[in-house]
Amino acid sequence: MNADMTAPTIPEKREFWRWQENVWVDESRDWKSAGIVTCGIDVGSVSSQAVLMVDGELYGFNSMRTGNNSPDSATHALAGVMEKCGMKLEDIHYVVGTGYGRVNVPFAHRALTEIACHARGANYMGGSSVRTILDMGGQDCKAIRCDERGKVTRFLMNDKCAAGTGRGMEVIADLMQIPIAELGPRSFDVDVEPAAVSSVCVVFAKSEALGLLKAGYTKNKVIAAYCQAMAERVVSLLERVGVEEDFFITGGIAKNPGIVRRIEKLLGIKAMESRVDSQIAGALGAALFAYTLMSKKAA
Amino acid sequence: MIANYGYKDGSGEYYISIDTDQCISCSAARACLTACPQRMFEIISDDYDDEVARIRQANCRTLAYDCVECKPAAGYGSLPCVAACTPGAVKHSW
Numbered sequence: 001m002n003a004d005m006t007a008p009t010i011p012e013k014r015e016f017w018r019w020q021e022n023v024w025v026d027e028s029r030d031w032k033s034a035g036i037v038t039c040g041i042d043v044g045s046v047s048s049q050a051v052l053m054v055d056g057e058l059y060g061f062n063s064m065r066t067g068n069n070s071p072d073s074a075t076h077a078l079a080g081v082m083e084k085c086g087m088k089l090e091d092i093h094y095v096v097g098t099g100y101g102r103v104n105v106p107f108a109h110r111a112l113t114e115i116a117c118h119a120r121g122a123n124y125m126g127g128s129s130v131r132t133i134l135d136m137g138g139q140d141c142k143a144i145r146c147d148e149r150g151k152v153t154r155f156l157m158n159d160k161c162a163a164g165t166g167r168g169m170e171v172i173a174d175l176m177q178i179p180i181a182e183l184g185p186r187s188f189d190v191d192v193e194p195a196a197v198s199s200v201c202v203v204f205a206k207s208e209a210l211g212l213l214k215a216g217y218t219k220n221k222v223i224a225a226y227c228q229a230m231a232e233r234v235v236s237l238l239e240r241v242g243v244e245e246d247f248f249i250t251g252g253i254a255k256n257p258g259i260v261r262r263i264e265k266l267l268g269i270k271a272m273e274s275r276v277d278s279q280i281a282g283a284l285g286a287a288l289f290a291y292t293l294m295s296k297k298a299a
Numbered sequence: 300m301i302a303n304y305g306y307k308d309g310s311g312e313y314y315i316s317i318d319t320d321q322c323i324s325c326s327a328a329r330a331c332l333t334a335c336p337q338r339m340f341e342i343i344s345d346d347y348d349d350e351v352a353r354i355r356q357a358n359c360r361t362l363a364y365d366c367v368e369c370k371p372a373a374g375y376g377s378l379p380c381v382a383a384c385t386p387g388a389v390k391h392s393w
Contacts, residue, residue, distance in 0.1 A: 116346035151347065156303035156314065201309070236307065240314070289346075 017170035018065075019180050019252060022277055025052075025060035025085045036294050037087070038094045040286025041074045041108060042117065043101030046138025046166055047252060049283035050077035052087070056291045058124075060085055061280045066138075070101030078107075094294035096286040100139075112289055114282045115144055115155045121285030122248040123150025126272045131244040134234060134263070134271075135281070136253035138166040143237045145244065150285070154241050166252045168202040169259075172226050175206055176219050187224040187258030194221050196229035205229065223258065231262035238267065248272045250281035300345075304354035305362045305392070313362040314392040315380075319351035321388035334383030337365050352388070366391070 031037055034054040042049045044066055051061045062080035066073045074097065082088065089107060097105030098117040105111070114135070122133045123146065133144040145154040173180040194217070199205040205226065212222045230253075249271045253259050255278065264270050276284075305314035322342075331340040331352050339358040345351050358365050369375050380389050 112346045152300050154301040154303075158306050240303070240312070241301075 016173040016177055016179050021065065022063045023080050023084055025081065029054060029059060031059055031085060031087060036291060037092050038287050038290035038294055039078065039092045040117065040283040040290055041078060041095060041097045041105050042099040042114065042282035042286060043070045043074050043097065043105060044099045044138050047279060048073040048077040049280045050081050051280055051283040051287040052081055053287040053291055058276065058284065061277065061283065063277060063279050070104035071106045073101065074105040094290040096290040098282050098286040110293065112286060115142060115157065116152055117282045117285030117289065118142065118250050119144050119146040119152045119285065120150040120288050121281035122250055124284055124288055125274050125276055125281060126246060126248040129246045130248045130272065132238065132247045134238060134249045136165060136234065136249065136251040141165055141234055141237060143241045145241050156237055156241050158237055168205065168230065169253065169256065171202055171206055172209065172223065175209060176223060178219065183223050184256040184258035186220045187227045189220045190224045193228070194225040196232050197225045227258040228262055230259050231266055235263055235266045243267055243269065245269055246272050250278050252279050254278035302353060304359050306360055310363070312392050315354055315362060316390045316392070317352055318388040319345065319349065321386040322351040323349050325386065327383060327385045330383035331380050331389060334379040336368065336379065339365060340380065
């Protein structure tokens with residue numbers, strides 16, 4: 001026996017699913033001279049966002065992963081952006097909580113559903129011409145129709161399972177051992193567009209993807225098949241509420257061109273480009289509601 | 300607002316849609332609340348501060364099973380919730 005034999009080392013596990021967290025503050029403005037400072041907190045099942053608004057205009061935001069505790073996630077999300085601009089909680093006049101953990105935001109004055117907040121946020125981000133919104137969240141998917149003021153006129157939510165959502169994409173990123181941000185671009189690097197994976201459940205879709213790899217599919221081809229399945233799934237939801245232009249996609253999946261381009265192809269219309277991080281739409285809408293509610297209170 | 304509650308899975312689409320604009324001045328005295336044998340309907344104040352009906356969250360993912368006893372196969376000619384809502388705000392997708 002070789003006396004020099006050393007114990008096998010366990011390779012460091014890379015987190016392929018981990019997406020880019022973001023903190024941003026508009027440093028050209030001074031919040032101290034503002035009349036009304038409001039905040040929207042979106043505690044989702046996978047990510048949490050805090051948005052600060054100064055006199056009804058976007059001032060700063062923080063987007064980070066949700067922990068195992070909604071109140072802590074809300075507190076950390078807000079602390080991240082407040083720290084960057086030297087603000088304190090008592091400087092904020094009104095806070096609205098939204099998302100999966102909205103009732104657990106300890107400092108919120110009011111909780112509103114993410115459906116209303118995403119519509120309002122998309123209306124701000126894309127303008128008053130936005131009529132159809134697809135929110136692809138961490139563990140659910142919502143198709144929303146709204147009017148020119150961002151008021152919801154029709155909605156449909158599928159929160160039965162994680163297929164067709166951000167969490168499903170994280171699972172595939174880990175399975176393929178490819179960073180999540182690369183999945184979209186790589187899904188186009190195929191000779192022939194494959195058929196979509198057939199499973200609607202993310203657990204079965206994962207085992208189907210493994211089967212495709214064993215059958216000789218390249219990783220890119222499997223990713224393309226999964227992106228196509230996600231696109232088909234959400235398009236069936238959108239068709240149920242009816243799609244009217246302009247069309248806007250919110251949530252983390254809006255950053256994945258592999259899904260977005262396929263949805264556009266199936267619908268035959270283009271999604272609007274977002275001028276700010278699409279992932280903050282819910283929190284942004286909540287901050288806008290907070291601004292309206294505070295303005296009414298102050299009047 | 301047309302609110303769709305329910306889900307789509309491998310077996311089909313199961314949605315109950317409620318036209319909440321009809322709920323604001325309900326002319327059926329909130330009959331949906333008592334018509335449903337499963338008591339799936341509830342009245343809430345929505346995000347725009349209107350009093351509207353919705354499906355309880357606990358039932359949203361199990362509609363296919365919860366509604367089964369009111370479907371034609373169980374002997375019903377019409378769905379009790381749809382019949383009770385005389386303004387016609389309630390619809391089933393299946």
